[in-house]
Amino acid sequence: xxxxxxxxxxxxxxxxxxxxxxxxxxxxxxxxxxxxxxxxxxxxxxxxxxxxxxxxxxxxxxxxxxxxxxxxxxxxxxxxxxxxxxxxxxxxxxxxxxxxxxxxxxxxxxxxxxxx
Amino acid sequence: xxxxxxxxxxxxxxxxxxxxxxxxxxxxxxxxxxxxxxxxxxxxxxxxxxxxxxxxxxxxxxxxxxxxxxxxxxxxxxxxxxxxxxxxxxxxxxxxxxxxxxxxxxxxxx
Numbered sequence: 220x221x222x223x224x225x226x227x228x229x230x231x232x233x234x235x236x237x238x239x240x241x242x243x244x245x246x247x248x249x250x251x252x253x254x255x256x257x258x259x260x261x262x263x264x265x266x267x268x269x270x271x272x273x274x275x276x277x278x279x280x281x282x283x284x285x286x287x288x289x290x291x292x293x294x295x296x297x298x299x300x301x302x303x304x305x306x307x308x309x310x311x312x313x314x315x316x317x318x319x320x321x322x323x324x325x326x327x328x329x330x331x332x333x334x335x
Numbered sequence: 336x337x338x339x340x341x342x343x344x345x346x347x348x349x350x351x352x353x354x355x356x357x358x359x360x361x362x363x364x365x366x367x368x369x370x371x372x373x374x375x376x377x378x379x380x381x382x383x384x385x386x387x388x389x390x391x392x393x394x395x396x397x398x399x400x401x402x403x404x405x406x407x408x409x410x411x412x413x414x415x416x417x418x419x420x421x422x423x424x425x426x427x428x429x430x431x432x433x434x435x436x437x438x439x440x441x442x443x444x445x
Contacts, residue, residue, distance in 0.1 A: 251431060262421065262437045263379070312379070316431055323369070323425075324433055326379040 221247055223315050225327035232303055233335055240298045240330045242313030249315035252296040253324060254288060257310040269296050303334040337362050339424045341436035348412050349444050356407040356439045358396075358422030367425035368398055368405040369433070374418045382407075382420070392416070412443045 222245040232238050242252055251270050255263040267288050269275040275288035285307075287299040296315075300307050310331055314324035338361040348354055360366060370382040383391045385398040385405060396407045405422060422436040 253432070263435045265432060265434070268432060314379075314433075323381060323384065325381075326371075328378045 221317065221325040223249075223313065223325045223327040225311075225313055225330050227330060228328060229331040229333075231333045231335065234304050235302055237299055237301045238303055238332060240300075240311055240313075240332075242296045242298070242315070242327055244294045244315045244317075244325070247315075247317045247325075248293040249296075250293070250318055251316045252290055253314045253316075254286070254296075254298050255312045255314065257312055257329070259310075263312060266298075300332065303332070305334045308332055308334045337424055337426060337434050339422050339434050339436035341420075341422055341439050343439045344437070345440045345442065347442045347444065350414055351411050354407075354409045354412045354416070354441065354443075356420050356422075356441065358405045358407065358436060360403050360405065360422075360424045362403075362424055362426060364426055366398070366400075368396070369423040369425060370394070370396055370405075370407050371421045371423055371435075372418050373421070379421070412441075414443045414445055417441055417443045 224243045226241045253268050254266045257263050265278050266281045267275045267277045269288050269290035271290050271293050277283045290296040310329050312329040314326045340359045368385045371379050372382045373379045394409045396405050398405050419438050419440050421438045423433045425433050
Protein backbone atom coordinates (compact mmCIF):
# COMPACT_ATOMS: atom_id res chain seq x y z
CA UNK A 220 0.00 0.00 0.00
CA UNK A 221 0.83 3.72 -0.05
CA UNK A 222 2.09 3.85 -3.61
CA UNK A 223 2.83 7.13 -5.33
CA UNK A 224 3.33 7.35 -9.07
CA UNK A 225 4.73 10.09 -11.26
CA UNK A 226 4.25 10.73 -14.93
CA UNK A 227 6.25 11.08 -17.05
CA UNK A 228 9.36 9.37 -15.72
CA UNK A 229 11.48 11.53 -17.98
CA UNK A 230 10.87 14.40 -20.37
CA UNK A 231 12.98 16.42 -22.76
CA UNK A 232 11.72 19.78 -23.91
CA UNK A 233 12.88 22.88 -25.71
CA UNK A 234 13.73 26.04 -23.86
CA UNK A 235 10.70 28.28 -23.47
CA UNK A 236 8.11 25.54 -23.40
CA UNK A 237 6.07 24.42 -20.39
CA UNK A 238 6.13 20.95 -18.93
CA UNK A 239 3.56 19.33 -16.65
CA UNK A 240 4.44 16.55 -14.22
CA UNK A 241 1.74 14.51 -12.52
CA UNK A 242 1.90 12.94 -9.10
CA UNK A 243 -0.74 10.42 -8.07
CA UNK A 244 -1.42 8.50 -4.88
CA UNK A 245 -2.66 5.16 -6.16
CA UNK A 246 -4.14 3.48 -3.12
CA UNK A 247 -4.68 6.16 -0.53
CA UNK A 248 -5.99 9.67 -0.21
CA UNK A 249 -3.19 12.17 0.04
CA UNK A 250 -4.07 15.06 2.28
CA UNK A 251 -0.81 16.75 1.50
CA UNK A 252 1.61 16.42 -1.37
CA UNK A 253 5.12 17.75 -1.56
CA UNK A 254 7.35 18.61 -4.48
CA UNK A 255 11.10 18.28 -4.25
CA UNK A 256 13.97 19.00 -6.56
CA UNK A 257 17.12 16.93 -6.50
CA UNK A 258 20.33 17.93 -8.21
CA UNK A 259 22.90 15.26 -9.09
CA UNK A 260 24.56 13.81 -6.02
CA UNK A 261 22.69 16.24 -3.76
CA UNK A 262 19.89 15.99 -1.29
CA UNK A 263 16.23 16.69 -1.83
CA UNK A 264 15.25 20.32 -1.71
CA UNK A 265 11.65 20.98 -0.78
CA UNK A 266 10.03 23.29 -3.31
CA UNK A 267 6.45 23.48 -2.17
CA UNK A 268 3.70 21.88 -0.15
CA UNK A 269 0.18 21.52 -1.45
CA UNK A 270 -3.07 20.57 0.17
CA UNK A 271 -6.07 19.50 -1.81
CA UNK A 272 -8.23 22.42 -2.80
CA UNK A 273 -5.95 25.14 -1.53
CA UNK A 274 -3.03 27.13 -2.84
CA UNK A 275 0.42 25.64 -2.55
CA UNK A 276 2.90 26.96 -0.03
CA UNK A 277 6.26 27.62 -1.62
CA UNK A 278 9.61 27.49 0.10
CA UNK A 279 11.76 30.57 0.16
CA UNK A 280 13.52 31.17 -3.12
CA UNK A 281 11.12 29.09 -5.21
CA UNK A 282 9.30 31.11 -7.86
CA UNK A 283 5.61 30.29 -7.67
CA UNK A 284 4.95 31.74 -11.10
CA UNK A 285 7.64 29.51 -12.51
CA UNK A 286 6.58 26.32 -10.79
CA UNK A 287 2.81 26.11 -10.83
CA UNK A 288 1.30 23.55 -8.52
CA UNK A 289 -2.27 22.32 -8.66
CA UNK A 290 -3.77 19.86 -6.20
CA UNK A 291 -7.23 19.36 -7.58
CA UNK A 292 -8.08 16.10 -5.86
CA UNK A 293 -6.96 13.93 -2.97
CA UNK A 294 -5.07 11.68 -5.36
CA UNK A 295 -3.53 14.06 -7.88
CA UNK A 296 -1.13 16.96 -7.80
CA UNK A 297 0.56 18.52 -10.80
CA UNK A 298 3.70 20.58 -11.15
CA UNK A 299 4.01 22.72 -14.24
CA UNK A 300 7.39 24.18 -15.07
CA UNK A 301 6.55 27.24 -17.13
CA UNK A 302 8.84 28.68 -19.76
CA UNK A 303 11.47 26.12 -18.93
CA UNK A 304 15.14 26.93 -19.27
CA UNK A 305 18.22 24.70 -19.15
CA UNK A 306 18.81 25.62 -15.51
CA UNK A 307 15.45 24.02 -14.68
CA UNK A 308 16.84 20.67 -15.75
CA UNK A 309 16.70 18.47 -12.68
CA UNK A 310 15.11 15.49 -11.03
CA UNK A 311 11.69 16.36 -9.62
CA UNK A 312 10.23 14.14 -6.93
CA UNK A 313 6.83 14.24 -5.33
CA UNK A 314 5.70 12.69 -2.09
CA UNK A 315 2.44 12.38 -0.24
CA UNK A 316 1.17 11.92 3.26
CA UNK A 317 -2.04 10.20 4.13
CA UNK A 318 -4.57 10.73 6.86
CA UNK A 319 -2.80 8.92 9.69
CA UNK A 320 -1.41 12.12 11.16
CA UNK A 321 2.16 10.85 10.89
CA UNK A 322 4.84 12.81 9.12
CA UNK A 323 5.75 9.75 7.05
CA UNK A 324 5.91 10.64 3.38
CA UNK A 325 5.58 8.20 0.51
CA UNK A 326 7.71 9.07 -2.47
CA UNK A 327 7.19 8.86 -6.16
CA UNK A 328 9.91 7.54 -8.46
CA UNK A 329 10.79 10.99 -9.73
CA UNK A 330 10.75 12.71 -13.11
CA UNK A 331 13.91 13.61 -14.97
CA UNK A 332 13.47 16.92 -16.78
CA UNK A 333 15.98 17.96 -19.42
CA UNK A 334 15.57 21.35 -21.04
CA UNK A 335 17.50 21.86 -24.24
CA UNK B 336 15.90 27.21 12.25
CA UNK B 337 15.35 23.56 11.53
CA UNK B 338 18.38 21.76 10.19
CA UNK B 339 19.63 18.22 9.66
CA UNK B 340 23.33 17.52 9.42
CA UNK B 341 24.88 14.38 8.01
CA UNK B 342 28.60 15.01 8.25
CA UNK B 343 29.77 12.14 6.06
CA UNK B 344 29.16 12.17 2.32
CA UNK B 345 30.60 8.69 1.92
CA UNK B 346 31.06 5.82 4.30
CA UNK B 347 33.01 2.90 2.94
CA UNK B 348 33.22 -0.36 4.88
CA UNK B 349 33.85 -4.03 4.30
CA UNK B 350 31.16 -6.67 4.53
CA UNK B 351 30.60 -7.73 8.11
CA UNK B 352 31.94 -4.51 9.62
CA UNK B 353 29.80 -2.36 11.89
CA UNK B 354 28.22 0.73 10.42
CA UNK B 355 27.20 4.01 11.98
CA UNK B 356 25.75 6.79 9.86
CA UNK B 357 25.66 10.02 11.79
CA UNK B 358 22.76 12.44 11.92
CA UNK B 359 22.34 15.53 14.06
CA UNK B 360 19.38 17.84 14.04
CA UNK B 361 18.47 21.30 15.16
CA UNK B 362 14.88 21.91 16.22
CA UNK B 363 13.42 23.63 19.23
CA UNK B 364 10.20 21.65 19.27
CA UNK B 365 9.42 17.97 19.61
CA UNK B 366 11.08 16.26 16.64
CA UNK B 367 10.04 13.28 14.60
CA UNK B 368 13.08 11.70 13.00
CA UNK B 369 13.26 9.38 10.02
CA UNK B 370 15.85 7.51 8.03
CA UNK B 371 15.09 7.13 4.34
CA UNK B 372 17.10 4.95 1.97
CA UNK B 373 17.53 5.19 -1.77
CA UNK B 374 18.92 2.14 -3.51
CA UNK B 375 20.42 2.50 -6.95
CA UNK B 376 17.78 3.48 -9.52
CA UNK B 377 14.97 3.18 -6.98
CA UNK B 378 12.75 5.67 -5.23
CA UNK B 379 13.29 6.98 -1.77
CA UNK B 380 11.75 4.69 0.82
CA UNK B 381 11.34 4.83 4.54
CA UNK B 382 13.81 2.71 6.47
CA UNK B 383 12.75 3.51 9.99
CA UNK B 384 11.47 6.25 12.27
CA UNK B 385 12.21 6.92 15.88
CA UNK B 386 8.68 6.61 17.18
CA UNK B 387 8.50 3.01 16.01
CA UNK B 388 11.64 1.96 17.87
CA UNK B 389 12.00 -0.99 15.53
CA UNK B 390 14.83 -2.68 13.70
CA UNK B 391 14.55 -2.86 9.94
CA UNK B 392 17.01 -4.94 7.89
CA UNK B 393 19.21 -5.04 10.97
CA UNK B 394 19.37 -1.26 11.26
CA UNK B 395 18.48 0.62 14.42
CA UNK B 396 18.48 4.26 15.37
CA UNK B 397 17.95 5.84 18.76
CA UNK B 398 16.87 9.40 19.26
CA UNK B 399 19.16 11.17 21.70
CA UNK B 400 17.53 14.46 22.57
CA UNK B 401 20.43 15.55 24.74
CA UNK B 402 22.88 15.25 21.88
CA UNK B 403 20.20 16.04 19.25
CA UNK B 404 21.29 12.98 17.33
CA UNK B 405 19.64 10.11 15.51
CA UNK B 406 22.51 7.95 14.31
CA UNK B 407 21.79 4.88 12.21
CA UNK B 408 23.59 1.70 13.19
CA UNK B 409 24.02 -1.83 11.98
CA UNK B 410 26.37 -4.32 13.62
CA UNK B 411 27.28 -6.27 10.47
CA UNK B 412 27.04 -4.54 7.11
CA UNK B 413 25.96 -6.47 4.01
CA UNK B 414 26.71 -5.66 0.39
CA UNK B 415 23.03 -5.10 -0.27
CA UNK B 416 23.08 -2.27 2.25
CA UNK B 417 24.99 -0.16 -0.24
CA UNK B 418 22.75 2.83 -0.92
CA UNK B 419 22.18 6.49 -0.21
CA UNK B 420 20.85 7.17 3.27
CA UNK B 421 19.02 10.34 4.21
CA UNK B 422 18.15 11.48 7.70
CA UNK B 423 15.01 13.59 7.85
CA UNK B 424 13.39 15.76 10.47
CA UNK B 425 9.63 16.05 10.55
CA UNK B 426 7.88 18.89 12.25
CA UNK B 427 4.40 20.29 12.29
CA UNK B 428 4.91 23.60 10.63
CA UNK B 429 1.34 23.42 9.51
CA UNK B 430 1.98 20.88 6.79
CA UNK B 431 4.11 18.16 8.38
CA UNK B 432 7.15 19.01 6.31
CA UNK B 433 10.33 17.01 6.21
CA UNK B 434 13.76 18.55 6.20
CA UNK B 435 16.40 16.26 4.72
CA UNK B 436 20.06 16.02 5.47
CA UNK B 437 22.57 16.00 2.65
CA UNK B 438 22.71 12.23 2.65
CA UNK B 439 25.45 9.67 3.21
CA UNK B 440 26.43 7.14 0.62
CA UNK B 441 27.18 3.78 2.20
CA UNK B 442 29.42 1.52 0.17
CA UNK B 443 29.85 -2.00 1.47
CA UNK B 444 32.72 -3.88 -0.16
CA UNK B 445 33.04 -7.66 -0.32
